[in-house]
Amino acid sequence: MLKEFKEFIMRGNVLDLAVGVIIGGAFGKIVGSLVNDIIMPAIGLLMGGVNFSELTIAEVIKYGAFIQTIVDFLIVAFVIFLIIKSANSMKKAPAPADPTTKECPHCISTISIKATRCPNCTSELKA
Numbered sequence: 001m002l003k004e005f006k007e008f009i010m011r012g013n014v015l016d017l018a019v020g021v022i023i024g025g026a027f028g029k030i031v032g033s034l035v036n037d038i039i040m041p042a043i044g045l046l047m048g049g050v051n052f053s054e055l056t057i058a059e060v061i062k063y064g065a066f067i068q069t070i071v072d073f074l075i076v077a078f079v080i081f082l083i084i085k086s087a088n089s090m091k092k093a094p095a096p097a098d099p100t101t102k103e104c105p106h107c108i109s110t111i112s113i114k115a116t117r118c119p120n121c122t123s124e125l126k127a
Contacts, residue, residue: 010091019080026076033069037062 008014041061101110107121117124 010087015084015087019084022080023077026073029069030066030073033066037065037069 038061045061100113102113102115103109104111104118104121104123104125106123107118109118109120111118111120111125115125
């Protein structure tokens with residue numbers, strides 16, 4: 001059961017979904033901070049110092065909170081990168097595919113591996 005769980009987790013689409021949810025949540029915080037800490041206070045000041053959330057006067061633009069949210073996002077993104085990098089290193093490399101072509105020893109052209117006669121020089125080939 002543990003082996004099946006590991007195979008389930010290591011599938012690409014499960015990891016992609018997890019990364020998308022985590023990065024999406026972190027990016028959502030950036031957008032929320034941009035709106036709440038930068039844009040809305042500036043709009044409030046332009047409209048006579050009104051804070052729309054509490055209807056108070058002269059809310060200060062919190063650009064430090066916005067910068068901190070961006071730093072938080074970068075930290076989360078870097079940690080996710082490290083996790084995905086380690087998960088990818090744990091995956092087994094796929095077995096190399098069997099060749100489907102070979103070279104004709106007479107004319108050096110590429111032919112099907114199943115060919116018994118070269119279509120280019122018509123030489124008979126050993127199986």
